[in-house]
Each structure stands twice: as C-alpha cells, then as structure tokens.
Amino acid sequence: MAEVLMQRTPAALHEPEGNFLTENPGLKNWLFTVDHKRIGLMYFWTIMTMFFVGGVLALVLRTELLTPKTTIVSAEVYNQLFTLHGVIMTFLVLVPVIPATLGNFVLPMMLGAKDVAFPRLNLLSYYLYVFGALLAVGAIIGGGLDTGWTFYTPYSSTISGGVSIMTMGAFVLGFSSILTGVNFIATIHKLRAPGLSWYNMPLFIWGMYATAVIQVLATPVIGITMVLLLMERLFQVGIFDASLGGDPVLFQHFFWFYSHPVVYIMILPGMACISEVIPTFSHKPIFGYKAIAWSSVGIAVVSFFVWGHHMFVSGQSEFAGAIFSFLTFVVAIPSGVKVFNWLATMYRGSISLGAPMLYAISFLLLFGIGGLTGLFLGTVAVDVHLHDTYFIVAHFHYVMMGGTLIAFFAGLHYWWPKMYGRMYNELWAAIGCLFVFLGFNGTFIPQFLLGSRGMPRRYYNYLDQFQFLHVASTIGSYLLGVGLVIMAVTLIVPLFRKRYDAPNNPWGAASLEWTVSSPPPTHNFHHVPVVTHGPYDFKAARRLEQMESHS
Amino acid sequence: MSVENEAMESIPHHGEEVHTHNHTKWYVANILALFVLTGITVLAAGINFGSNTVNLMIAMAIATVKAGLVALIFMHLLWEKGMNAVIFLSSLFFVALFMSFTFFDVETRAKIEPATPSEPGVSAGYQPAPLPLYVVAPKGGAASEHGEAAKAAGGQAAH
Amino acid sequence: MSDIAIPAGGQAHAHASPHSRHLQHHFHNSAQQFEASKIGMWLFLVTEILLFSGLFLAYFMLQTRHPQAFIEAHHHLDRSLGVLNTLVLLVSSFTMVMAVQSAALNRIKATLIYLYATFGLGGVFLFVKYIEYSHKFHDGLLLGNLFSYKGANVPGEYLFFSMYFVMTGIHGIHIIVGMGVIAYLIWRTHQRVFSSAYYTPIDLTGLYWHLVDLIWIFLFPLLYLVS
Numbered sequence: 001m002a003e004v005l006m007q008r009t010p011a012a013l014h015e016p017e018g019n020f021l022t023e024n025p026g027l028k029n030w031l032f033t034v035d036h037k038r039i040g041l042m043y044f045w046t047i048m049t050m051f052f053v054g055g056v057l058a059l060v061l062r063t064e065l066l067t068p069k070t071t072i073v074s075a076e077v078y079n080q081l082f083t084l085h086g087v088i089m090t091f092l093v094l095v096p097v098i099p100a101t102l103g104n105f106v107l108p109m110m111l112g113a114k115d116v117a118f119p120r121l122n123l124l125s126y127y128l129y130v131f132g133a134l135l136a137v138g139a140i141i142g143g144g145l146d147t148g149w150t151f152y153t154p155y156s157s158t159i160s161g162g163v164s165i166m167t168m169g170a171f172v173l174g175f176s177s178i179l180t181g182v183n184f185i186a187t188i189h190k191l192r193a194p195g196l197s198w199y200n201m202p203l204f205i206w207g208m209y210a211t212a213v214i215q216v217l218a219t220p221v222i223g224i225t226m227v228l229l230l231m232e233r234l235f236q237v238g239i240f241d242a243s244l245g246g247d248p249v250l251f252q253h254f255f256w257f258y259s260h261p262v263v264y265i266m267i268l269p270g271m272a273c274i275s276e277v278i279p280t281f282s283h284k285p286i287f288g289y290k291a292i293a294w295s296s297v298g299i300a301v302v303s304f305f306v307w308g309h310h311m312f313v314s315g316q317s318e319f320a321g322a323i324f325s326f327l328t329f330v331v332a333i334p335s336g337v338k339v340f341n342w343l344a345t346m347y348r349g350s351i352s353l354g355a356p357m358l359y360a361i362s363f364l365l366l367f368g369i370g371g372l373t374g375l376f377l378g379t380v381a382v383d384v385h386l387h388d389t390y391f392i393v394a395h396f397h398y399v400m401m402g403g404t405l406i407a408f409f410a411g412l413h414y415w416w417p418k419m420y421g422r423m424y425n426e427l428w429a430a431i432g433c434l435f436v437f438l439g440f441n442g443t444f445i446p447q448f449l450l451g452s453r454g455m456p457r458r459y460y461n462y463l464d465q466f467q468f469l470h471v472a473s474t475i476g477s478y479l480l481g482v483g484l485v486i487m488a489v490t491l492i493v494p495l496f497r498k499r500y501d502a503p504n505n506p507w508g509a510a511s512l513e514w515t516v517s518s519p520p521p522t523h524n525f526h527h528v529p530v531v532t533h534g535p536y537d538f539k540a541a542r543r544l545e546q547m548e549s550h551s
Numbered sequence: 552m553s554v555e556n557e558a559m560e561s562i563p564h565h566g567e568e569v570h571t572h573n574h575t576k577w578y579v580a581n582i583l584a585l586f587v588l589t590g591i592t593v594l595a596a597g598i599n600f601g602s603n604t605v606n607l608m609i610a611m612a613i614a615t616v617k618a619g620l621v622a623l624i625f626m627h628l629l630w631e632k633g634m635n636a637v638i639f640l641s642s643l644f645f646v647a648l649f650m651s652f653t654f655f656d657v658e659t660r661a662k663i664e665p666a667t668p669s670e671p672g673v674s675a676g677y678q679p680a681p682l683p684l685y686v687v688a689p690k691g692g693a694a695s696e697h698g699e700a701a702k703a704a705g706g707q708a709a710h
Numbered sequence: 711m712s713d714i715a716i717p718a719g720g721q722a723h724a725h726a727s728p729h730s731r732h733l734q735h736h737f738h739n740s741a742q743q744f745e746a747s748k749i750g751m752w753l754f755l756v757t758e759i760l761l762f763s764g765l766f767l768a769y770f771m772l773q774t775r776h777p778q779a780f781i782e783a784h785h786h787l788d789r790s791l792g793v794l795n796t797l798v799l800l801v802s803s804f805t806m807v808m809a810v811q812s813a814a815l816n817r818i819k820a821t822l823i824y825l826y827a828t829f830g831l832g833g834v835f836l837f838v839k840y841i842e843y844s845h846k847f848h849d850g851l852l853l854g855n856l857f858s859y860k861g862a863n864v865p866g867e868y869l870f871f872s873m874y875f876v877m878t879g880i881h882g883i884h885i886i887v888g889m890g891v892i893a894y895l896i897w898r899t900h901q902r903v904f905s906s907a908y909y910t911p912i913d914l915t916g917l918y919w920h921l922v923d924l925i926w927i928f929l930f931p932l933l934y935l936v937s
C-alpha cells in the first residue's frame with residue numbers, strides 16, 4: 001500500500017492542459033457552468049458586491065450619527081437605510097458568504113471529489129440567490145421598508161410598502177440556502193475519497209456539515225414564517241395579530257426559531273476556516289480534533305434550544321425566559337471548547353504570521369469578546385437593561401463581523417492562491433488586517449459603552465452626552481472601511497498578472513485541495529486520490545510531496 | 552489494508568443490492584391497516600375523552616401511527632439504510648422542540664402572577680380580553696379598545 | 711502506481727454498468743449516485759416537514775386559544791368528503807409505491823399503469839377539494855378578512871377558516887406539484903427511459919408523494935374532526 005500516493009499534478013507552470021479558470025472561456029460557459037469552483041467564484045463576486053453596498057450603507061449610517069438630529073439624512077431615510085443594511089448583511093452576505101464561496105470551492109476538493117453531489121442544484125442555488133437578492137433589495141429601494149431585518153409584527157403586517165415583496169425575497173433566499181445545505185450533506189456522506197474516513201476529514205468539512213444541518217432544519221421555518229406574514233398582510237388571517245385573536249409573540253417564536261440557529265449558520269463556517277488556518281500556520285497538528293469536530297455538531301443541535309433569549313422582554317413568559325436563559329449558557333460551552341483547542345494548538349507551535357494567521361488571531365480576540373458579551377445578554381436580569389441598546393449592536397457585530405467575516409477573510413487569504421493561482425503581497429495584506437482590526441474595535445468598543453449607558457439602537461437621534469462616543473465610533477468605521485479597501489486591492493492586484501506564481505501548496509498544508517495545481521484543473525483530480533494520512537499530518541504530507549517531486 | 556476497507560465505506564460496490572424484493576404483500580397489508588386506522592380516527596372523534604387537549608392528543612397519536620406506517624412501509628424506512636431514517640427522525644425531534652418550547656411560553660404566560668384583582672395596588676395580571684373576533688376590523692381603526700388591550704397583553708406581560 | 715483502482719462497478723439496480731448513460735461524471739458508479747440522490751431527497755423532505763410544522767404550530771396555538779370557535783367552525787366542513795379524500799390519498803400512495811416497485815422489477819408496463827392511477831387519484835383529490843372550496847366560497851366561509859359568513863355564533867370562527875385555507879392551500883399546491891412531476895414521469899416512461907437499471911426519479915417522486923399523503927394524515931383529524 002505504501003506506493004499508493006496521493007495523486008499529484010505537476011506544478012501549474014508546466015501544466016499542459018488548462019485550469020478551471022481558462023478552460024471553456026466565455027460568459028455563457030461561466031453563467032451555465034455546473035463546476036463547483038466556478039459557481040463558488042460567481043457566488044463570491046456577487047456576495048462581495050452586496051457586501052460593498054451594505055458596507056457603504058454602514059458608512060452612511062455612521063456618518064449620519066456624527067451629530068444628534070439630522071446630519072445627512074432624515075429620520076425616515078435613516079430607518080430605511082438601517083433596514084437595508086441589516087437585510088443585506090445578514091441574509092445576503094453573512095449566511096451564504098463562507099459556505100457558498102469557500103465551501104463550494106474547496107469542499108469537493110477536500111473530499112477528493114470532482115464536484116458536489118448535485119451540481120445543477122448548486123447552480124440553481126446561485127440563481128435563486130440572485131433572484132432573492134433582487135427581490136429583497138428591490139423591495140426596500142422600490143417600496144420602502146423600515147421594519148429592521150427582524151420584520152416584527154404587528155408593525156410589519158400593517159404598514160404599507162415593500163414588506164410583501166421582501167417576504168418573498170427572504171423565502172427565495174431561504175430556498176437557495178437550503179439547496180447548498182442539502183448538497184453539502186449528500187456530498188459529505190457519499191463522495192469522500194477512498195481512505196477519507198469521518199475522522200480523517202479536515203475540520204472545515206465538519207463545520208460545513210454542521211452548518212448544513214442547520215440550514216436544512218431551520219431555514220424552512222423562516223420560509224413558512226414569511227408565507228404567514230404575507231397571508232397576514234393580504235388577508236389579515238389573524239395568526240400574528242392580537243386584535244384579531246392571534247399572537248404577535250408567536251411571530252417572534254417563528255422568527256427566532258430560524259434566526260438564532262442562523263447565527264450559527266454564520267459562525268460555524270467561520271470556525272471551520274479557523275480550524276484550518278491555525279494548525280497550518282502553527283505547523284502543528286490540531287489539538288483535540290474530535291472535540292472540535294463534535295463541538296460543531298453540538299453547536300448545531302444546541303443552537304435550536306435557545307431562541308427565546310431574543311424575547312426576554314417581548315412578553316414571553318418568565319418561565320420560558322428562565323429556561324432559555326439557562327440553555328443559552330449551555331450553547332456557549334461548545335464554542336469555548338473550540339477556542340481552547342485552538343489556543344492549545346498554537347501553544348508551542350512554530351507560528352508563522354502570514355495574513356491568514358493574522359486574521360485568525362484577530363478572530364480569536366474578537367469572537368472572544370462577542371461570545372462573552374453574549375453571555376451577559378443571556379442573563380435575563382442584565383438583558384432587561386441592555387436589550388435594544390447599542391450593547392446588542394456591538395455584541396452581534398463582534399460575533400458577526402469580528403467572528404464570521406474576519407474568519408472569512410482568514411479563509412480567503414488562505415485559499416486565494418488556490419483559487420486564482422497567484423500570491424498576494426504579504427506586507428499589504430498585513431497592513432490591511434491591522435487597519436481592519438483597529439478600525440473594527442474603534443467602531444464597536446464605543447458602542448458597548450453607549451449601550452451600557454442606555455443609548456437605544458435603531459435611533460437616528462440621541463442625547464448630546466452620547467456624541468463623543470458616537471463620533472469615536474464613526475471614526476473607527478472609516479478606519480475599518482480603509483482597511484477593507486486595502487484588503488480588496490491587495491487581493492485583486494495580483495489577478496492582473498498573467499503568470500500563475502502560486503505553488504500547489506504555499507502554506508505546507510496537508511489536506512487534499514493542496515495536492516492539485518493552483519488554480520486547480522477543471523475536474524480537480526486526474527485520478528481518484530487515496531488518502532493515507534490525516535488532514536493535519538503535515539510531516540506525512542511533506543514526505544509525500546518530496547517523494548512525488550523525485551519521481 | 553485498512554485504507555482499502557475505508558475506501559469501501561463511502562463508495563458502494565458489488566453486491567449491495569438496494570431492493571429488488573417483491574413487497575406487494577406488505578403494501579396491501581399496509582393500505583388495509585391504514586383504512587382501519589382511518590376508521591378508528593373517525594370513531595374516536597365521536598368520543599369525549601375528558602378534555603379538548605386529551606381529544607387532540609388521541610387524534611394526533613392515531614395519526615402518528617398512520618404516518619409511521621406510511622414512512623416505514625411505503626417510504627421503505629423498514630428496509631432502508633439507517634442514515635435516511637436518522638434524517639427523518641431528526642426532523643421530528645426538531646418539530647417537537649419547536650412546538651414544545653413555544654408552548655412552554657404560551658402555556659405559562661402570565662400565570663406566574665396570580666390574578667388578585669381584589670387587593671388594591673396589586674395588578675390584576677393578565678386577563679384575556681373579550682375580543683371582537685367576528686368583526687375583522689381594519690387595522691388601528693375600529694379594532695376598539697379591546698383590540699388595544701389584547702395587543703398590550705400579547706406584547707407585554709402585565710406586571 | 712498512480713492509477714488507483716476505483717472500487718468496481720455499481721450494482722444498485724439489477725445490473726447497471728458503472729458507466730451507464732445516466733451516470734454523472736463525478737460519481738463512481740450508479741449505486742453511489744442513487745444513494746446520494748436518496749439522501750438529498752430525504753433532506754428535502756425534512757425541510758417540508760419543518761415548513762409544515764410552522765402551520766401546525768400556528769393551528770395548535772389558535773385552537774387552544776379559541777377551542778369553542780374551532781369546534782363550531784369545523785361543523786361547516788363535510789366530514790364524509792374529508793374521509794373520502796383521506797382514502798383517495800392513501801390509495802394513491804399505494805399505487806405510487808407499486809409504480810416504484812414495478813420499475814425496480816423492470817415491469818415497465820405496470821409502472822405506467824400505476825403512475826396513471828396515482829395521477830388520476832391526485833386529480834380526484836383535487837376535484838373533491840374543489841367541491842369543498844366552492845361550497846365555502848359560496849357561504850363566505852373564508853380566511854381572514856374575506857370571511858363574510860353571517861351565521862357565526864362564536865367569535866373567532868374565521869380563525870379556523872384562516873388555518874383551513876392556508877393549510878389545505880399549501881398542501882394542495884404540493885399535490886399539484888406532485889401531479890406535475892408524475893405527469894413528467896409518465897412521459898419519460900413512455901419514452902422508455904426507466905428500467906430496473908435506472909428509476910431514481912420515480913423512487914424520489916414516490917417519497918415526495920408519500921410525504922404529501924403523510925401530512926394530509928395529520929391535517930384530516932385537525933380540520934375535520936375537532937372535538
């Protein structure tokens with residue numbers, strides 16, 4: 001069995017045939033492709049466009065908050081802008097950002113497969129995303145919508161404007177997300193390469209699997225919630241309306257039964273990226289593989305038990321509040337398990353501070369703050385004071401931006417050479433990361449302070465005493481914006497180089513996607529690879545690589 | 552060697568026949584059983600077992616047995632690979648979770664503070680307002696103060 | 711030795727060659743492809759179950775709040791038509807599963823007959839629903855603000871009809887979609903596409919059809935037999 005090596009292709013430079021980027025060129029071939037790598041890239045650029053729009057909106061919002069009362073927009077416009085910002089960032093960016101881009105791109109390769117199980121559904125998922133995005137954004141721009149991304153009834157069921165179209169948009173987007181989840185689960189079960197047992201899978205795959213489980217189980221509920229909201233608007237069916245004999249708090253149960261788990265749809269893929277980057281850049285096998293793997297699944301399950309912590313002051317019963325509060329503490333345990341295992345992996349590793357690792361370390365710090373403040377909020381007595389203040393805003397930005405997006409950036413810098421076959425400038429990547437890190441903290445630390453002093457969220461006006469902190473936050477956000485621009489430029493500039501200068505395995509990683517050329521050939525593997533070592537067995541991977549280059 | 556064994560794990564191979572057995576007898580027996588259970592459902596609906604909730608539970612229990620038969624025999628879970636059954640059962644678990652936790656809330660809402668309206672200074676707690684239900688009033692307008700009261704009760708537990 | 715032998719040919723359905731024309735390039739053999747599709751379908755059914763669970767939860771919620779109204783209102787439904795439709799759907803499940811089995815045993819003619827039967831029974835179900843609906847429309851027993859029935863004597867009866875129409879409506883859409891897919895299968899069976907070597911679409915549609923039946927099994931007592 002010893003001669004059975006992982007199949008390696010010659011370095012990209014000597015590659016006789018094309019890679020997935022250049023083979024079958026032309027717009028039509030891209031738009032109708034079923035190749036998971038191309039779909040991943042199409043998703044990537046679409047989502048980044050949305051992220052750009054959402055980001056510009058954020059800067060407009062922050063600019064408005066430089067002064068009390070009107071700075072640049074009116075109160076009504078402000079309400080619509082934060083709704084648009086929230087909807088774009090949650091539904092259009094954070095939910096799909098890692099699974100649909102990095103996940104689509106690397107998951108089949110990590111498994112040693114040629115594609116996901118259902119390539120056409122994968123493409124359908126992309127177009128549903130585009131369609132849903134058009135509906136959602138069109139609803140706000142065309143019809144106007146100022147409910148916030150949470151669409152609470154009875155406000156959302158009684159106002160005029162774009163709510164109905166928005167519900168359809170959310171429904172379609174949910175479908176897109178479900179298709180990704182179904183695809184990944186089937187792929188992971190059925191398309192693993194020979195030798196790739198469950199415990200031989202990279203932890204990225206475990207994270208994607210857990211995410212997919214939530215996508216499949218939770219997303220349908222937002223679908224039916226949107227249908228019922230639409231019915232409520234069209235026919236006043238009365239389910240969510242107390243004056244008609246229904247219950248508006250029921251809407252919140254429906255909404256959060258999806259939307260708490262959805263925050264784990266966001267963070268689990270982020271954690272999945274971190275689990276790849278940290279061992280590779282610490283040059284040390286991951287510590288506690290099984291603990292990390294199972295804590296992903298644990299998070300996926302437990303995340304369904306805590307949704308009521310968003311409803312402590314919504315009129316939910318005290319009894320339910322107490323139960324949900326307790327369970328909220330439980331869900332923090334598996335996240336803690338992961339963080340400690342990552343730290344233990346880094347401990348005594350020989351850490352190289354490449355850009356992916358810088359982002360990973362930022363993630364540890366920021367997600368730590370986000371998660372711990374989540375525990376404050378999970379405590380009923382504290383939450384009564386902090387609910388609907390800037391403290392919440394800061395909390396979820398620490399987990400969503402500081403967690404998910406920073407982890408996405410870590411993953412992006414990690415796999416970028418694989419995706420486009422070009423290295424980026426390490427120094428500028430590090431500078432971008434520094435700006436992002438400082439800017440992010442500059443934006444949101446003041447918001448913790450504002451919130452604990454009573455500044456409510458979703459207000460365009462505020463008391464004069466809050467101005468200093470608001471200005472600080474706005475300056476931080478500009479810094480953050482600069483950091484993101486630096487990052488984007490750093491990543492995009494190399495794409496104009498003709499030559500593929502990225503080696504197959506620039507970081508010395510050990511999972512299968514690094515055994516193929518950068519960028520990968522159209523069908524990933526010329527022969528079915530056989531896995532003979534663990535995903536973090538860097539020594540074995542290097543030995544194989546050396547034997548390969550001698551032959 | 553173990554590599555080869557694991558290779559077999561994810562890629563099915565020779566001899567793993569899925570189902571070419573003839574199950575007609577099972578199917579016929581199943582459809583008859585389902586007919587009988589449908590009859591039982593209708594009969595049971597005519598009997599009062601005590602309370603509204605118990606009646607509902609019994610109807611749902613019979614329906615669950617029927618659904619189980621459909622899933623096991625028509626949908627082949629009886630003969631399928633375990634994974635599909637796990638997927639199916641997990642969905643039921645999460646449905647149960649969704650419903651039971653929501654009912655934890657609904658059923659215990661405002662029952663913590665017993666209503667003692669006679670004591671001065673103590674709030675009356677939550678009193679379900681008599682709702683003007685048969686009029687589907689336009690929003691905000693003729694919904695009347697009852698509607699408002701109910702909204703308040705739904706939106707904010709009385710203290 | 712770089713060329714790794716793939717575990718040899720799939721034999722899921724009778725004797726499919728590993729490179730049958732229905733095998734997509736990223737699968738090793740048809741057994742693997744079949745099992746992957748099967749998992750995918752079950753996952754899709756899970757999403758359907760959770761989707762409907764929201765409707766059931768809303769129903770339970772309203773029913774526990776307005777028990778009297780629900781009991782009153784459900785008397786407007788015709789119980790015998792409910793039973794009839796239950797039986798129709800159960801039989802259609804039976805014909806569907808027979809269609810799948812016939813395909814697996816390579817009895818294509820029988821497959822076709824059973825598919826036609828299933829399609830027809832779906833049609834019967836919809837026809838009965840049409841009769842029921844038109845009755846309700848006539849009496850103004852409708853959902854939400856369309857409810858215009860004058861003889862209601864318990865407040866909140868329209869809530870029952872809100873649930874009735876939303877639940878049976880969404881269920882009915884599933885029946886229509888199912889019939890569309892079955893019509894497609896009939897067309898493809900006529901074209902001799904399916905055989906014991908390849909009948910995955912029939913098998914998957916069967917699963918879907920049974921689930922739609924399964925949901926009706928719960929809808930029936932909730933809507934027609936409130937007590």
Ligand code: HEM
Nearest residue numbers: 263266267309310332371374375377378387388396399400
């Ligand atoms: C240790 C884990 C976490 C705990 C204990 C926790 C706890 C909480 C609690 C109790 C609230 C409700 C506060 C309120 O509205 O009064 C909340 C809000 C929120 N959390 Fe977390 N959280 C955690 C992790 C996360 C993660 C990982 C994300 C996303 C990636 C996230 C996103 C959010 C969002 C978006 C909100 C606000 C929703 C809104 O009202 O608009 N949380 N969190």
Ligand SMILES: [Cu+2]
Nearest residue numbers: 260307309310
């Ligand atoms: Cu939450």
